[in-house]
Amino acid sequence: MIAKNLIHLQISNFNLPVIHIINATSHNDIENTIKKNMQETRDFLKYTPVVINVANLTHKNNWEKLYQSILETKLYVIGACSCNDNKLKKIIIKSGLPILTENILSQHHSLYNSQKKLIKQIKNTNNNTQLIHTPIRSGQQIYARNRDLIIINDVSAGAEIIADGNIHIYGIMRGRILAGASGNTTCQIFCTQFFPELISIDGNYWIGDQIPKKFMGKSVRVSLQNNTLIIHSL
Template sequence: MSQTPIELKGSSFTLSVIHLHHTQPEVVSQALQDKIDQAPAFLKNAPVVLNVSSLNGAVNWKEMQQAIAATGLRIVGVSGCKDDALKRMITRAGLPVLSEGKESKPQAEALPEPIVQAAEASKTRIINTPVRSGQQIYARNADLIVTSSVSAGAELVADGNIHIYGTMRGRALAGASGDRDCQIFCTSLSAELVSIAGEYWIMDQLPAEFFGKAARLCLQDGVLTIKTLL
């Protein structure tokens, strides 16, 4: 039994990053609400990081924070902040200012849901067992290969490509560090969500003719595209 009441560990989480391009809170709020209406199951009450690197001009941070929070999104931090005055406002608002490496996912010091994490020795992570609901597998700086099925409620995350050789019913997020050349390969596509470098479809957006079929997803001209897996 542990001698201390808590144990602090580092872990990795996939968070959506909202890049703000407008200083008017009501404009940002409406744009966010439109996105949430498109994918409520994915975005409702979701934890998010705000990236403010593209903001030019004065911004009323208190109003901006309130407008975003009113949509139901949970702000867990702010990145891309280069203005000292804005940093002070963000800090006074009780939010952490996050520093980014090469636009990688923010790191959170917390205990996640049950995670199956592959070893980091090779450039390809291979999972030979079924991925069950509530599990997350993250392949850091690598491709991810799952030779079995992925249940609904499970999540696959890879900085590289993702290959699923069983039925895919969960979520697959390839190019998690922003690599837009990554792809998703699946022999039976019934996913709750698929995403490449932040561009995503939920289940209802998957073309009906590909549902339950072998498929390959990639980005073409920045748009998520699906093709038959030959």
Template sequence: MLTKIIKFKQNNFSFYVIYLYNNQPELIFNAIKEKINHSPIFFKKISVIININYIKNEIDWKKVYNAIISTGINIIGVIGCNNKNIIKSINNTGIPILFTNNKDQKKNQNNDFKKQKKNVNNIKQKSIIQIIKEKNSLSLNKNIIYNKSKIIYNPIRSGQQIYAYNSDLIIINNVSTGAELIADGNIHIYGFMRGKALSGANGDKNCQIFCTQLFAELLSIAGEYLLQEQIPNKFLGKSSRIYLNNKVLTIKSCS
């Protein structure tokens, strides 16, 4: 009788991604350390993927790699790299190069998002009739990708990490201590919220977090953080709205 040794199975995982916009190792190190100092417990032994797509100049990957890992962060992969010399340098450090699927589709999606954002900025200057005509025109373009809200009805257990890419995240249940909710859009929790909630993960400062019963370990919007001990007692267990006000994370009671 054969005993099973291993099994290959496809799973879906969500990881934090650090987007690099500068190729200077010292600046990268200082920026990461500043984030870690805001919430040392949250970033302890965290594993990330590094995105270097936005670096237009040459990058000394070995120095950048050493700068990042010296902060205590673990690198599990690199994306956004098309330069053969840089790929070779990354391979020499033993870090895998990760490739995303449907590159052309994502490029179109980003272009459509920029166009839609521009339309939103001009919305006050247009009549209702003009807006309706434009929306009807856009609906004929099959290349536009619309992301619905990610809705989860099951309880989120400790150790689980849920990520809503380019959309809102709605949890219609309880979120346990040690669970992580991450969304590029808003986060809604209709239940006890005892884990971590990170809204505006793509940097959108207009995102908000809504909880019916707030006991969160950590709250974050576009990189600004509040730890559990920083949440005023008057909001604990209450229905609350969390948002940014002049770059300050603010909590307001909804009851």
């Protein structure tokens, strides 16, 4: 007998950066340019899923070589979009990638712009920062003593993130997040997908039910003003 309820299928919105290929005459130049941009952001985008905009390409371009060059940068290419050449479309599909439509991608542009703002903020942080690339599971507690904390992944419900400095979370935040734990009222919290169980700065906290619903799932910045938590959209 086949067991029931083994999986749950749900339609969800994915937030995907899009790389626009302007000129594909030099695959090495494209690869080097992407790598340079990643280095400038301290490899912040390494292993990030991306979509390739191929509006400026035709079947005469060497898609396989271009695709391989982008993979060499440690980005995960999960699809292509804006393909105007039917022959190129067949080549891309044959390479194992789907063709994504613009109406699917348009909903992601606002979050991508927020992510770029967050990258700029992280580039301006000092070297006294703890950086974590791995997911934070339920039951885990992370504490960054006397420094800022940057997490480039998801934080599960039941996890607790604590820092004496600022906290940046590039991913889905579902746990408890406490910044300024040693009493710094100027510390802030930055999240790209905001679903916390609790947020706190310098001991001033809100539980999830107290957070305005309009901010849930959004990119936000949380600060403290006159002992009151303030949430700003990014």
